[in-house]
Amino acid sequence: MNNNKYKNPRIKPIYPLYRLNKTEFRIGAQLGITAEFTDPDGQLWELAIRLNGRPVEIVIKEMQKLFPELSHDDILEGIELLDNEGFIEEALYDEESNIAKRFMPNVNYFSRYIGSNGNRYQPQKLLNNSTILLLGLGGGGSNILTLLAGLGPKKIIIIDYDNVEEGNLGRQLLYTEEDIGKPKAEAAAHAIAKINSNIIIEPYNKKIIRPEDVLEHVSGVDLVICAIDEPPFIAQRIVNKAIVTAKVPCVFGASQVSRGRVFTVIPGVTGCFDCMNLHYSMRDPQFNEQFIAFRNIEFSPPTIAYAPAIYQLTAAIVDEAVRVITRYAEPRSLGTQYEINFEDGSSFAHPTWPRYADECPTCGNGDIDKWEIFKYYEDKK
Ligand SMILES: [Zn+2]
Structure with a gap:
């Protein structure tokens, strides 16, 4: 007999509890969550409707009045049965x-x-105590910041070097017409203070050019979110070097034409961005060629940014950040690229790349000169 396992158990109020007929009832109504219980004596139903956060001993007494044949343990077993299906929580x-x-x-x-x-x-509580460093306040970053403000971290450090322009207003919904011409960092700080005045917001109007530009701001930071992708790959590599050095996890996000990707690096645990470079340059004979060819054309497309698409990506980035900070559910992009297809709403995770502790020059003991791919990054400088 376990008297202490339950104190004030209740059916989670987020789920409906309803009877189909005299012998069957259901909890939940969502596909994948709903469970149906066959209950010829009505005992489980009578128990379920009594589980509303009152002390368990009172529920047991009531049940024994209705069904004298039930022992204390029988009733606890009934609660456990509902608990095993994920429907019970303590009232707290x-x-x-x-x-x-x-x-x-x-x-x-x-x-x-x-x-x-x-x-x-x-x-x-973990969110409310967290400090987040957000790099970039453009199409991705400004919407990430809006979502973060709703989640209520203790402090957000924001960095961007751009000013608000009219061309931003169709998708960067944190900014208003009054902000045109102002530094994004300043306008964003002002907007967030109106959404949640309890958040400590620290804006910096500056460009991330070297890892040191990030390292200056990582003290006390629980998580970095990288929403800068210009220049492509190079920006992420700079941020990766910084977060690996500082040993702070980072969620990276980037949008393509009609798809977006999220990947997360936990230094010393998952592969880092350079481990990914190693991984693909070892496995894909065209990886280096593509990298060089792409770099050589200095591809500079017009802004491809459609707010409903961007929102799908930024929502995934922020949910991933919450997962990494709180572990309320497993993160989906640890050492892998989690890809969202805006066209059909599908998503999938690419194969995971490992951490190359012996070969990676950034998060491991590797020699950078042994890897051709990094020369092309350096040349670009
Ligand atoms: Zn690495």
């Missing part, structure tokens, strides 16, 4: 006062992933 009344009302919907979302022995408030 003490926690509610610690969380601002604006974050309660997040807590309820996290409750889908947290079992009766967990704490659905914990991911939100």
Whole structure:
């Protein structure tokens, strides 16, 4: 008998509990979550409707009045059965006062992933205590920042060197017409202060040119989000060098024409951006050729940015950031490129690349001169 396992158990309020007929009932209504219970005596139904966050001993007493044949353990087993299906959580009344009302919907979302022995408030508390460094405030970064503001980290450090232009307003919805001509970092800081005045926002109007430009700002940072992709590959490589040196995880995102990609580097754990360069240059005979050819044309396409597409990518980036910080669910892009297709709404993860501890010159003990691919990066300087 385990008297302590449940205290104030309840069916998660995010799920409906409903009877189909006298012997069958369901919990949940979403595809993949709904469970159907066959219950000829009505015992499980009577138990389920009583599980609303009251002390478990009171529920057990009520049940034994209705069904004297049931033992204390029988009733606990019934709760466990519902718990094993993921439908039970503890009420955790003490926690509610610690969380601002604006974050309660997040807590309820996290409750889908947290079992009766967990704490659905914990991911939100981790977010509220986190410090995030966001690089880039353009089509990706400005929308990432809007989403972050809603999630309520303790502090966000933002870096961009651009000014707001009219051409930004169709997709960078953090900015208004009044911001045209102002530095994006300044305009963004102002906008975020209006969304959530509790967030400490530290804006820097500067361009990331060397790893040192990132390293200056990583002290106390829990996570970096890299939303700069100009020049392509080179920008990510600079940021990668910095986050590996500082040992801070980083979620990278980049948009293509009608697809976007997210990948995450956890220094010392996953492969880094240069491990990916090694991986593909070893496996794909055309990787280096493509890299050189692409670099040589100095491809500079017009801005391809359609807000509904960008939002799909930025939502995935921010959810990934939340997963890395809180582990409310497994991150989807650790050492792999998680790709979203805006055309058909599908997504998939590319094969994972490993961490090359002996070969990578950036996160391992490798020799940079042994790898042709890095020469092409250096030439570009
Ligand atoms: Zn590496």
